[in-house]
Amino acid sequence: VIVYVETNFLLELAMTDVITSSQRYERQFGLAPADAVVLASVLGHAASASDVPRCFISQDVKGFANPSIYDELSRHGCKLLVHFGDAVAYIRNYPRTNG
């Protein structure tokens, strides 16, 4: 399971293509610039990651309430969660594939 957590480290992953995507998401989803960069980082990685379950945890409950964001993440096999407890339950629902 891949777990993306919205913290500052995600911003450090930002590359040029992420910034370009974030500008599109900012207008498409009405996101604040920082939220758009976070979403672009998650979607960018999810698109290239192996086919494993993944979730994105954010406590910005209003920033990501847009249903189109849920749909976009879902298209990349990624579930948006807003509580860490839910993320723990999500992870426990999947058996380990390695180790």
Add this chain to the structure above:
Amino acid sequence: VKGEDEGTQSSPDPSLFTLQTARPRKEVESIAMENRPTADFVIELPGRGIQLLVEAKNTPAPSREWAGRYLRNLFAHADLPATEFFLLALRDHLYLWRHPKREARPPDFEGDTATALEPYLRGLQLGTLNERSFELIIHAWLSDLVSGSAESEGLKWLKDSGLSDLVRNGTIRTQIAA
């Protein structure tokens, strides 16, 4: 696992302000409000409580059903108090629910955003505005709505819903930075 349809917890948000907009805008003041995330704007009447919650997002709405999902997500994850009306102000539509509840249902009234905001745009295209600018324009429109000076031409839905009369002389509180 709680996803789009579930969840009720919320985290503190210290950046909350209140604006008394029944007075001239130059006299508005900002003071701390309760620190839980709620709608972008809250309109209250003295002694009668919250009449209107407003969430502003500069994003297009694919459908009325999509707007219903949006409202459901906000009710599930943010801290929305009981209110007479909820307005979802989007780039292309203004969606209004009377007595909104958590279930996803299409709005009761709707209007065209560009028509309502035309006096404030002065030729600007809504699609070119960033989120902050869009919120400020919605704030200006709400300020004129509560003061009774908002232009009503083409805004029949405001009258039909009773919203324009209901919020007259109300107080606007906002989470967005002043």
